[in-house]
Amino acid sequence: MLFAVGGRWDIAAAAWLYPVLLLRFARLGRAWSGPLWLWAAHAAAAVFWVQESKIGFNSVVVAGATALAALQTLPYLADRLLAGRLRPALATLAFPAGVAATEYLITVVSPFGTAYGSLAVTQHADLPLLQLVSVTGPWGIGFLIGYVAAAVNGIWERREHPSWRAGLLYAALLPAVVLAVGGARLALTPPTSLTVRIAGVSPAPAVTRHLKTVLSRYADTSAGVATAPAAQVQPAMTAVEDDLLTATRREAAAGAKIVVWPEEAVRTQESHEAATVAAAQAEARRSGVYLEIGVRVHTATAPAYGRNEAILIDPHGKVLWTYQKAHPIPGSEKYTPGDGRVPVVKTPYGRLANVICYDADFPAMMRVRADIMLVPSHDWREFGAPHTAKAALRAVESGYALVRQDAEGVSAAYDNQGHVLATADYFTSGGRQTMVAYIPTHGTTTLYDRIGDTFAWICLTLLAALTALAARRPLKYRRRPGPRCPSISGR
Template sequence: MTTGTSNLRSDPVDTGANAPSSTSPRIGRPPDRWRYLWLGAGAVLSLFAVNGRWDIPLAAWLFAILLLRFSRTSRAAVGVGLVWLASVGAAMFFLWHVAVPLTGMTLLGGLAFGTVLTLPYLVDRLLAPRLGMVASLLLFPMALAACEFVLGVFGPFGTAYGLLADTQYTNPALLQVISLTGPYSIGFIIGALATVVNHVWERPLSWRTVRVPVVYAAVLGVVIVGGSARLALFPVATAQTVRIAGINPSTAALDAEMKALGQPGFDPMAIPRFDPATVPAESKAVIDGLFDNTRQAARAGAKIVLWSENAARISVSDEPAFLAAAQAVARAEQVYLDVSVNVYLPTAPYGRDETHFIGPDGTLIWTYEKSHPIPGLETYTPGDGKVPVVSTPYGRIANVICYDADFPAMMHTDADIMLVPGGDWPEFGRLHTQMSSLRAIENGYSLVRQDFNGWSAAYNHHGQPISTQDTTVDHAPWIVDVPTHGTTTLYQLTGDIFAWLCLAGTLALTGIAVIRRRSATRR
């Protein structure tokens, strides 16, 4: 309960359907003497809900409750301003503890993350008091989902940060809802809990107050029970599988290659700037090792072989010979071979990050270029964003590269198996691979992510791990049997309709609240 003297103002009575009810929040709520405690607790909890190594799933459900309480019971400028500081601090904490290289672009990205994710608190603080009870309960969660959507679709960093669904990786029953609505619905559900709890917190206990959390609990129960039913009643068919092998280059060979190029050791982000005609003999050793491991995997029964991102580094002049060698291996071993290469160029941008998918007859099926180079870290020219798909005896196979999988809209692909070569670092690799599992649930395909210096994993279309490999310590070929048939999801068919509705709803309620405020001022 709140304490202190109320500074409620008298507004003209509005008897319309959306008029503020007698129990809806009003402008100038009484200050809460504990509000700085709520701010501190919310800020601390937010550090453990940032898609990081130390995430606590429950923290994602609690921090918004406390930050919303603080912003509602403080002066608008102070309340929202300090919430902004907490949000920016959480973003910078994420960059630090997952060891993202700090550049001007990544620091600007952290500032942008914190700013955009503060907007829901701003609209709630300024506009919710002008709305009816239902509208005021929906404004914050809709704005939160809309902001996640804007970051994920229109921002250069995708959903690498700010997507609350990523924090719920250990709750597969909850996450099944994203096969219907997309990943932004989890942010809506968590945001709705914040407004529901604050609704009860601000009012005397009564049936009129309690009915709101009862309705919320019923909706959340339907989501979780429905997800549990999907997992139990519609299991992933495993009668038909295909053996897929993941291949990483030898770290010793890579170190030797980089030292020959004048670098102290292998750096997955490095794009050496040198004359491509002088690629050293050490590069051939790396490629020969990759081909040897490919043959080894094929003789262990693999029908599809996937290399990690930038596994081979070649000059543009050597590319035709390299492709001819890869085609010969695929043909000799009768496998589908997805080779990942960094092609050195003599001028800026100095490299191409691409994959070549080769059939068992040696045919080059596609060449795909990474569509989303990491801002501030990779200077590759981006590809066209079209995800290649081909029908095979093992289902429809598709392919993106690493960071591309952080953009849910791009991943709407009619496929049975999605191949994702990745290249990470120890502090971020496992998290990045776990994030990609959401794409499997959303689109109904199995996803295989072969990650260098991170965490390789295969997921079925329920997002459940089939097999994993810690590639920071294990560089041997990794083999996994993957279902060859996916499923069609509503989200795959309809796209981000739920997120667009949240964005439209936020704008509509903002307009209503602004009009009412102006009308009240004129009166």
């Protein structure tokens, strides 16, 4: 399980293997102690994910890991309580329905979205399988993995019965159909629209390091940067901005029509925000590009002391939107969140939309009618690559291309089927992280986009129906522990 948590050390096959073995333990373990061991296993996996991702332990993270571990134990409890009272065909559905329902509930009741607790993110590189999320959302992959685990356990328990071969066929049939249909979608309906050149630019490391050094002198209070003398902090902030404006001009001259800066690319005191935006407007007019800038505004207003914004400017210098990040990272980001309304605007290059970084871990919020989704982001070395890879699911789910420009992480661009169109790693790019991609200007409408989380609700309903049915039946379909060894005497 440690290698299937949505982290940098994930192994895709591990996500299929561990539920088989853990479900076996749940079925054979003691009814009173088994759930505690299941909870402990999931809690250990959550702690491992926090550690490998270098998120940092705090009260919110510890409480979240404990609560999520309890939720993730529920599908195993459901299987333990229901499967013995149901016919084998129905019993096989209890665990996968529980997995899908639990993954959905995690995004509803927790502040973690699909950043943790989703099996689908471990399969981001399997494009035929990934097409399933265009119908079911990420919950479909969790259901499929759970179905295989339940089916394999059913075969394991009935291996002496003549029907085990038929069970093996049924266990393989559903994944085979999903992979075949997904492969057909990739082969028969590739993106064929015109493309637009989009460039993502990040500031040079030298100016970034200097700014961090300057701001660190005022980090002892929440409003320290906001109330610092402008003459002491603004020159370093302006140096970063000038570097990004120069990079924008360079990429526009090379043919880019849309330029994206990362999250919090520019930091500014509230009194200087208007000047920062005005400089970007002037560059957008001069270069004739759509320019999205990421701005961290430092304010003296408690309790947030700041805003995290993404501002889109058109080639005429007009501000088309000012979007505020809706989902601060639990325990580490303290600014006031935005309202979660994703802006969409029509342009000659299709419908552009925008969220910021962690917002993309919430599928319901990302389900918008757009052609290109811009996701300015800011990660760190240990978390950048897996966090960017998870964003590919949102592109496939909603049928748009997705451009994620990441400061101090891995930037990537995906088409609406999850193909990687371009990528750039801040830590291996020689100090100047620039990503250029030709992005399809027309997306597609997916079934998931139309019906939303209906599949997750079907799984919740199915689990309730199986519970009601099992409550009316005695414990009849007992699992067979396997062949008994004859005694030496032959009795």
